[in-house]
Amino acid sequence: MTVDASPSRPLPGRAGVLAAVGVFAGVAALGVGVGRVQRDQLPLPATVGAAVVATLAAALLVTGAPLPFDRWLPVSSRYLPFVGLLGYAALATAGVAAISGNRSANPVCFTICLLAGWCGLVGGRTVGLLYWAPVMAWFTAELIWIDPDPGWGAWLAGTTFTFCGGLLVRHQLDLVAQLRAAQAGLAAKARAEERNRISRDLHDVIAHTLTVSLLHVMSARLAVEHDPEDAARALAEAERLGRESLDEVRQVVGLLREPSDSSLTTTPLPGAVDVPELVARFRAAGAEIAFAAEGDTGRLPATVGIAVYRILQEALTNVIKHGSGAPATVRLVISADLATVTVDSLGAAGPAGDGHGLLSMRERAESLGGTCDAGPSGAGWLVRAAFPLREVASS
Numbered sequence: 001m002t003v004d005a006s007p008s009r010p011l012p013g014r015a016g017v018l019a020a021v022g023v024f025a026g027v028a029a030l031g032v033g034v035g036r037v038q039r040d041q042l043p044l045p046a047t048v049g050a051a052v053v054a055t056l057a058a059a060l061l062v063t064g065a066p067l068p069f070d071r072w073l074p075v076s077s078r079y080l081p082f083v084g085l086l087g088y089a090a091l092a093t094a095g096v097a098a099i100s101g102n103r104s105a106n107p108v109c110f111t112i113c114l115l116a117g118w119c120g121l122v123g124g125r126t127v128g129l130l131y132w133a134p135v136m137a138w139f140t141a142e143l144i145w146i147d148p149d150p151g152w153g154a155w156l157a158g159t160t161f162t163f164c165g166g167l168l169v170r171h172q173l174d175l176v177a178q179l180r181a182a183q184a185g186l187a188a189k190a191r192a193e194e195r196n197r198i199s200r201d202l203h204d205v206i207a208h209t210l211t212v213s214l215l216h217v218m219s220a221r222l223a224v225e226h227d228p229e230d231a232a233r234a235l236a237e238a239e240r241l242g243r244e245s246l247d248e249v250r251q252v253v254g255l256l257r258e259p260s261d262s263s264l265t266t267t268p269l270p271g272a273v274d275v276p277e278l279v280a281r282f283r284a285a286g287a288e289i290a291f292a293a294e295g296d297t298g299r300l301p302a303t304v305g306i307a308v309y310r311i312l313q314e315a316l317t318n319v320i321k322h323g324s325g326a327p328a329t330v331r332l333v334i335s336a337d338l339a340t341v342t343v344d345s346l347g348a349a350g351p352a353g354d355g356h357g358l359l360s361m362r363e364r365a366e367s368l369g370g371t372c373d374a375g376p377s378g379a380g381w382l383v384r385a386a387f388p389l390r391e392v393a394s395s
Helices: 014-038 044-063 080-100 107-146 151-223 228-254 272-284 302-322 356-367 389-394
Strands: 289-294 328-334 338-345 371-377 380-388
Touching: 014 044, 014 080, 014 107, 044 080, 044 107, 080 107, 107 151, 151 228, 151 302, 151 356, 272 289, 272 302, 272 328, 302 328, 302 338, 302 356, 302 380, 356 371, 356 380, 380 389
Parallel strands: 289 328
Antiparallel strands: 328 338, 338 380, 371 380
């Protein structure tokens, strides 16, 4: 038997339990009174006892109490709650049958509808059907064979209706639980992606600054004896880069803070319009870099502009680290539907795909629907990143 596991069993609180038991007890008491008027019941003590037993079973059913002897049942612990549900429902139904005196005109039969709806809501389709089917058989037998009475047809329809209503509510609760789980998964994925993005930004900022600052420090070391003024300028540039790097690191780390934090920086992130300044910074450190740009960098979306800047920053850092001072050519081309940045260096930049930086560049491009390739090109190393502007703009 396959039983639908309930993601969150809809058991009411104390007030809900008291209200449900009160309604059930009230209807049972009404059924006892109507039965005495109809003069077609068991003796009054037996009828009252049946009403008490039915009400008590309904209360245990609503609270989800286990059967007192469930530990001796040859049933897996997974199914014991559903066995208890059906057991109490059957006990309550037997009490209701005793109260009704097999008369469809007795309003106590309304409690059968409530029991069917609750079994469908809590137990699911399979468990609900195990209760609904015998009840339908009982009502049908009363309607056709035992004491033909068309009034049982109304209870057939009412019980089926409430049973289907319970299944519908159960389905909606399952959908809500699945939606919450999906939302939690998306939130976790978004947090992971944000951590990866921040990690890439920190890597790019720190690697770039340390590399360029190292060039300035080396230049200052070589010039300190022969040209103190040039050494001082190199050290001042290294200090400026360090301060800028510290500001960028604070800016990136500030994304992890709450918006209410007064120390959260509002400095805009770098973009494609800052590429010339980036190239000039490398040139000032002694790198031989030729730069050419075609198209309007101002029309690039902010996400593409940041990606272009970071990819170029990482590529030029790799040129200095691995290219042994070899000259490089940077070309930025912006057309109607494509933005392309290439860095062509005459020096070897290491094997493709082995470094965190190359992986970071590829992830940045792919996150915007673009591509980034790095590999040997003639006598040097070529990095090429392309971004489809229409796809980015529509996303």
